[in-house]
Amino acid sequence: MDVFEDFYLKTQNFTFTLIPDNHPKVYEGAEVIPLPKPREIKEEFQKVITSRSSTRRFKEEKVDVYTISDLLYYSVGVRKREGEIIYRMFPSAGGLAETEVYIIPFISDLQVGIYHYNPLCHYLEKLNGEFRTLKTNVINSIPDINVVPLLIVLTTKYWKVLAKYGNRGARFVLIDAGIVMENLYLVATALGLGICAVGGHNDYIFNRALDLREGEVVIGVLVAGKKTE
Structure with missing residues (x-):
């Protein structure tokens, strides 16, 4: 039995x-950095979807x-609320939006x-943690990447999906994280940025740097920035 069949069963x-x-997730007591109001993106969708690609060379800008x-905002933000129901920019299993x-x-x-x-509030919460080792680890894992302007880390609060869907939720968290990654790729492309997933x-x-608690783990890492011509 191979590893995929074992996972499937x-x-x-x-x-x-x-x-x-x-x-x-909300970090109570963290320093809050408000973000500017999102601007309208007017890039043609056909151009975005056909030009999306991975970039490994970035400008030091x-x-x-x-x-x-x-x-x-356009990748993972809140597009509307109806009472206690929150609608995000991406679909997810049961609408749980477990990807952070x-x-x-x-x-x-x-x-x-x-x-x-x-x-929910469209702001950043500044955390404590050792971040220098993260850049070194990314560059060592993909030598083609010359600089790391912006590092994006996705985590999954997998316990929420497992609690609702049982073992099958293990599939859903992977699908949901993949959707968020594609959103980031498309929005980055529309903004003229380069982006690359790091496997x-x-x-x-990464889990230690983010000081993640039980039930949440890193599930994806990406580098973004202004790409070289």
Whole structure:
């Protein structure tokens, strides 16, 4: 039995409960950095979808806070609320929106550090944590990447999906994270940024740097920035 068949068989079971909600994570007491109001993106969709690609060479130029605001809002922001129901920019299993987004802006007009994106209020929450090792780990995993202007880290609060869907939720968290990655790719492309997913990152280093608690793990890492011509 290969690893994929084993995973498939272990995620056959399906249960359904109404326990979890779809509210994003909030860091109480963290320093709050408001983001500018997102700007309208007028890039033609056909051009965006056909020009989307991975970029590994970036300019050593700042990714300004306006661009960061646009990237986060249109990729994973809140598009509307109806009472307690929150509608995000991406679909997810049961609407749980269990994928969280953290950024480390190494070349930006923001202070270098680890930030969590709060989509409900559209601001960043500045966290404590060792971020230098993260850049080193990314560059070591993909030698083609010359600089890391903006590091984007996706985590999944997988417990929410497993609580609702049982073992089958293990499939859903992977699908949901993939959708968020594609959103980031498309929005980055529309903003004229280069972007690249990193598959060889060290999970332990990233989980420790973000000080993640039980039930949440890093599931994806991306580098974004102004691409070389």
